[in-house]
Amino acid sequence: MTPPTATLMTIGVFAQATRLSHKALRLYDDLGLLPPEQVDAQTGYRWYSPAQLDTARLIALLRQLDMPLTDIRRVLDAPSAARPTMIRGYWDSTEQQHDTRRALARYVLNTLEGDATMTQTFTIHTRDMPTRQIATIKQRVFQPELDSFLPASMTRLADHVRGQGAAFADAPFVIYHGAVTTDSDGPVEVCMPYSGALSPQGDITHREEAAHHEAYVTATKRQFDFPTILEAFDVTAAYADAHGTRGPLACREVYPYDWDRAGPDDPAGEVAWPFTPAPV
Numbered sequence: 125m126t127p128p129t130a131t132l133m134t135i136g137v138f139a140q141a142t143r144l145s146h147k148a149l150r151l152y153d154d155l156g157l158l159p160p161e162q163v164d165a166q167t168g169y170r171w172y173s174p175a176q177l178d179t180a181r182l183i184a185l186l187r188q189l190d191m192p193l194t195d196i197r198r199v200l201d202a203p204s205a206a207r208p209t210m211i212r213g214y215w216d217s218t219e220q221q222h223d224t225r226r227a228l229a230r231y232v233l234n235t236l237e238g239d240a241t242m243t244q245t246f247t248i249h250t251r252d253m254p255t256r257q258i259a260t261i262k263q264r265v266f267q268p269e270l271d272s273f274l275p276a277s278m279t280r281l282a283d284h285v286r287g288q289g290a291a292f293a294d295a296p297f298v299i300y301h302g303a304v305t306t307d308s309d310g311p312v313e314v315c316m317p318y319s320g321a322l323s324p325q326g327d328i329t330h331r332e333e334a335a336h337h338e339a340y341v342t343a344t345k346r347q348f349d350f351p352t353i354l355e356a357f358d359v360t361a362a363y364a365d366a367h368g369t370r371g372p373l374a375c376r377e378v379y380p381y382d383w384d385r386a387g388p389d390d391p392a393g394e395v396a397w398p399f400t401p402a403p404v
Contacts, residue, residue: 138172142180228351246341255335264309277314290320295380339363340396346388356395364399373398
């Protein structure tokens with residue numbers, strides 16, 4: 125078969141030059157990542173330009189980095205000068221995810237091997253909490269959504285309290301009514317204790333939380349990283365079970381510190397688990 129022009133390459137020659145399969149080249153064509161230079165209108169046969177070799181090789185290399193095809197499209201659509209920054213950003217994110225998975229694997233192994241192998245040291249305290257009025261936003265969210273949902277909800281609740289002339293009565297906190305993972309969506313309830321009069325607004329509701337006793341630990345900002353924070357929940361739950369009975373109130377994170385100003389090793393919040401102490 126004679127190519128439309130002498131410089132064009134058949135799909136077979138192009139595949140051999142790029143070490144990509146015919147199947148991969150057809151997929152990249154279908155996705156608009158690497159359309160042939162010309163396609164025979166009658167036979168559908170594909171012809172590629174030598175100028176496309178570098179693009180094909182870049183796609184192949186990025187796929188070996190497990191970069192999703194949608195991200196590769198963005199790289200190819202970007203100016204050449206911007207591509208290194210985009211690839212570097214992707215790889216930094218990939219390494220961070222790998223570090224998280226490594227830490228999670230260590231946590232799972234520690235859990236199976238016993239609490240003595242836990243890597244974090246937390247000092248457990250207990251306290252009595254009074255009955256409180258709280259303004260709340262409750263929503264089902266998955267673990268990757270927490271980083272945006274929590275601060276946005278706290279800001280909305282703070283504006284809600286201020287906007288109606290009420291006062292903050294205690295530190296904000298977050299109740300986890302169920303497991304929050306990439307597969308399980310909570311629900312999660314962001315709470316703002318207040319005093320004064322408030323009217324519900326949209327998805328912001330008000331309720332009273334009963335007085336209770338709780339075990340808690342203080343965690344640094346670094347310790348709040350997932351999955352390290354799971355150990356804080358484990359030790360408070362274990363303390364509650366050893367010294368009483370966990371009741372209907374769910375575990376929570378409490379934020380009495382300035383999160384934004386806290387450094388990695390500064391106190392940033394608390395993990396608490398309500399329980400009913402055993403009779404003395």
